[in-house]
Amino acid sequence: MTAWNAEWRAASLPELASRDWDLIVVGGGICGAGILREAARRGWKCLLLEQRDFAWGTSSRSSKMVHGGLRYVAKGQFGLTRASVRERQRLLAEAPGLVEPLSFVMPHRGGFPGPRVFGGLLAVYDALAGRRNHLYYPLQQLRYLVPGLAESGLQGGTRFFDAVTDDARLVLRVLGEARADGGEALNGMRVLELLREQGRVAGLEAEDLESGQRYAFRARAVALATGAWADRLRQARGAERIRPLRGSHLLLPGWRLPLAHAISFMHPADGRPVFVFPWEGATVIGTTDLDHGEGLDQDACISAAEVDYLLQACALQFPAARIGRGDLLSTWAGVRPVVSEGEARRKPSDEKREHVLWTEPGCVTLAGGKLTTFRLLALEVLRACAEFVGRDLTDVGDPVFQPFAAPPLPALSPAQRLRLAGRHGRALPDLAQWVESLGNERVGATDTLWAELAWAAEGELVLHLDDLLLRRTRLGLLLPEGARGALPRIRALCQPLLGWDDARWMREEADYLALWRRCYSLPE
Structure with missing residues (x-):
């Protein structure tokens, strides 16, 4: 492949704008990257445009977890959970070193859910994944598994497994696969409007934020995978809208609270699941779930109330560690694109995490969805676009990440x-x-x-x-x-x-x- 840098971008942009594309993907997060990857492997002439930077939005500021969504089992969303756990297993097999197993421990202190109820949920979770993946530890063993855990009311804990990733690197890796198969991707391209001819979308107009120049791109189909920005370009119909929900996190040095496992528990203030887990040699405390009322075009920021909420959660589980503001390395906040039906608003944590497709001639909008299931979401979008492009779409389960011959790298462990x-x-x-x-x-x-x-x-x-x-x-x-x-x-x-x-x-x-x-x- 040719160099992929700012010099290449400036030289290639006029020529890329002059092409006739089968598909243009708008949005450079994990969903957009997945759509580009699946289109490129099928020989579609495809281009991705991202307004800021790849993974700039939710896909670099998530909770970093590749999981089936245990909470969705409790809500009866078995189809979503089944798809998620199977995709989790695929990613673990295809991308070791990027998607890694992570064990979780749920301490039991006499409240809900107790060991029996939680074990029942995990039995369903494991059945959907096709393998038993959990075990209960009494207090005596839990002390060795999670040193420093508060013992007030502690009865024991249940251990189960999901996975963790660097979400931004996952996006870059998927884009790399797409580019290796002929797809193209540009950042710094803000889509201003969709171009419509004779009642259908025929392309779009975009502004290069580096130069200020505008370009018109033509395509047989446009796929909008813009996350929380999904309502900006599509022709809105019906009551369903995106409800932006903010999830914020704290990061502290690993030595300050060393963990071998993720600790999962319910926050006493609102009953929401909270995690304290190891990531990249550090320790993460997250996450919140609040309506995000600020503008979407600036980086989301944690609030002082969210800092207090997360520190309180950590203090309840690890009081002896005395974690405070002075220990924190950094924070991050991401905005989840949750689809709401526009009725009297539920609590944020009660909103379903199912995705939907909104379709008009020549354009498909993906709204909602999960990081873990990005491949399945991409296939669903492409099936909806295939009619506009004039192609059939089949899927034989090819891997997202093609095997490659790694160089020896003797200097590395x-x-x-x-x-x-x-x-x-x-x-x-x-x-x-x-x-x-x-x-x-x-x-x-x-x-x-x-x-x-x-x-x-x-x-x-x-x-x-x-x-x-x-x-x-x-x-x-x-x-x-x-x-x-x-x-x-x-x-x-x-x-x-x-x-x-x-x-x-x-x-x-x-x-x-x-x-x-x-x-x-x-x-x-």
Whole structure:
């Protein structure tokens, strides 16, 4: 494949706009990436346009979990759960090093759900997955499984398994598969309107946010996978609308609250499920579930009340750790695109998480859905688009991630090789050249290699510094003060690869640090 960077983007954009496309996908999150991937493997001429950056919205700010949705079993949503657990197993098998098993422990303290009820739910959950996946531990054993867990009223705990991922890297990996099969993807392209001819969508007009220039794109079909933005472009019919719900998280250093398992429990304030779990060498506390009333075009931010809510949850389970605001490395907040029927509003946590398709001639809008089931959602969208494109659609269950020959990388440990293979897939040979040049040195206490930063700057279409530090890597979350202390060395390595002069770098750095303080730090 040719280089995928800002220079390529600027040179290719006029030519890409002049093509006749079978399908244009709007939205660069996991659902849009999945649609592009499934279209590209079938030989469709397909292009993805993202208004900000790939995974910029919900898909870099989720709870990082690839799961079947145990809560959906309790709500009777068995079809959603069955599909989710089976897709979870596929991803675990296809993308080791990117999608990894994670064990969960639910402590039982005498309230609902007790061991018997919870075990019954897990029995259904396991049956849908086709394997037994849980076990009850009495108090004596639980002490060894989860040291430091509050013992007031504690009877025991139930352990079960789901999976965890780096959601932004998952999106980049799926896009890499799509591009390897002929798809194209551009960030920084804001779709202004759909172009309609003779009563059907025939393309769209988009603005290049880097240059300000507008382009008209023609396509036989347009798929809108814009998440919480779904109501902006489609022709609205009926009462169903997107209800943006915010989920916020806290991140603290792993040494401050070391965990081998995710701890799952109900928050006493509202009965919502809350998790404390290990991720990328750190510890996450999440999540909330609130109506997001702020504008969607700015990064969502955690509120002071949400910080208090999550710290209270952590203190109830781990009181001796005395976790407080001063321990936090960073925060993040994402907006879930939940479909609401427009009636008197339920509590946010009571809204169903089912997806819907809205169709008009030439255009299909995907609303709602889950990260775990992105492949199934993509196939459903393509089936709806096939009539407009004039193609048949069959699915034989081909893997999302094609097998590839990994280079030997002798300088790395087996765990590092697995991690890089999972996150970079078929791009690993290109990254390997940077590993050979820079070695296996990690950035600070993270698992991220300096070589990964170099490769991202050179070949992963970074347009702005927050793309590099918040999504291509997670250094802005995992290092103190958004990686401020590492910025001089990051600049020395990446500025030449990005092609930025000194004035551009200084502007990008100032914008990034202001963004981090506003949306990824504690609220003032």
